[in-house]
Amino acid sequence: DTEVTQTPKHLVMGMTNKKSLKCEQHMGHRAMYWYKQKAKKPPELMFVYSYEKLSINESVPSRFSPECPNSSLLNLHLHALQPEDSALYLCASSRLQGSAYNEQFFGPGTRLTVL
């Protein structure tokens, strides 16, 4: 299995809602990532988990809360988002963190719209 899966595919939420994005991989990868991608821009790193521990937080607002329950799962909890948070949210995984030559495999993304 060389796939990263993400659910839901699309999500529409109000500014007062609480929702979660889910990501799963069964490749035995020990590093998992959240990226945010706005239209016509490249993905921007948000969070990195290595061995289920948060190793990088790219100064992301606290209304985004990541969670890594186990080595295969990664969640992104959303609360009190703003319309400008609307974007494609991508999950990725790689064998390890902290070394070069470490290709990342991406999921299909969740298209988030905040009203």
Place this chain on the structure above:
Amino acid sequence: SQELEQSPQSLIVQEGKNLTINCTSSKTLYGLYWYKQKYGEGLIFLMMLQKGGEEKSHEKITAKLDEKKQQSSLHITASQPSHAGIYLCGADLLFSGGYNKLIFGAGTRLAVHP
């Protein structure tokens, strides 16, 4: 900080034509990755280049790494409509403290007309 510059920004070609996309780094490249993205979808990993002079191929797509020039090129031979999409190059930024992150170029939007 390291930056990746891709050229051209967009490309429209006739089916069957060859094309080249370039990715230039402002700093030494340790690993260079090429991804393809269909509009609104996830990134598909194409290939990773590790060493200067390295060349890899996948079907009709070939990528090379010129370490001295801090540049990589992606070449598509006999393009097909299925090659259309956004091509992104990525590079590892290594930090002391034992972590790295992947940065991307702005992408090249390719359209292939029948």
